Amino acid sequence: MPTPHRFTKPPTPARRSPPRAGRIETTGVLADPFANLAQEMADAC
Numbered sequence: 001m002p003t004p005h006r007f008t009k010p011p012t013p014a015r016r017s018p019p020r021a022g023r024i025e026t027t028g029v030l031a032d033p034f035a036n037l038a039q040e041m042a043d044a045c
Helices: 002-008 011-016 020-027 033-044
Strands: none
Touching: none
């Protein structure tokens, strides 16, 4: 069961799929993609 779940939402390709990946790489927060997303959401608010 954990195998298909991982295939549905891969961490490496998922980060490169969105256009924010470039921004994350520039900020150097590739280790914490979720944290970056949360910060961006809070900033937007």
